[in-house]
Amino acid sequence: MQAADYAFRPTPRVRTFAQLVGHLANNNYFFCAQAKGEKAPVTQDYEKLTDKAALVKALNESLACCDGAYGATVDGADPTEVGPRPVPSRVGFMADDEITAELERLRAENERLKAQQTRGISLKVSDKGGVSLYGLGRFPVTLYKEQWAKVLDMADDIRRFIRENDSKLKTKGE
Helix, strand or coil: CHHHHHHHCCCCCCCCCCHHHHHHHHHHHHHHHHCCCCCCCHHHHHHHHHCCHHHHHHHHHHHHHHHHHHCCCCCCCCCCCCCCEEECCCEEEEEHHHHHHHHHHHHHHHHHHHCCCCCCCEEECCCCCEEEEEECCCEEEECHHHHHHHHHHCCHHHHHHHHHCCCCCCCCCC
16 A cells, blocks of 8 residues: 555545554454463554554564564464463563452442543643544534634524524433
């Protein structure tokens, strides 16, 4: 694929080709390091790279990392054999009771954060430089600054329109 095509994205909700290649490199390192019982040897998120040469290099190096994992496999091993095994974590290997305790801690933290969450409205700068308005619904409303300026200039017109059409308009939850 040509370097220029690495920015190809079939739809806005799908990763670019470059992000897919970076995703493969990230996951090769992650899963092959786990298979070897090691910590992933990278600290970079390859999904953020856009340069073809850097992505091809990262993918090749991640595949080389996997060579050791594949080479350590044993022909004839029972792939259905399942049993208690230590699970890699950010602090090494954890026993089942440690995993259960960590899971419960994370669930409690999640509930605490959900309880603190306010339904206020907030603004952020989007990845593409637009202004995103959060808190009105499931998804943010994102417009560029000149678009927001046009909408804000129409504030009185919008209020008047709402008043004039009040009987036809619904409120959320109706």
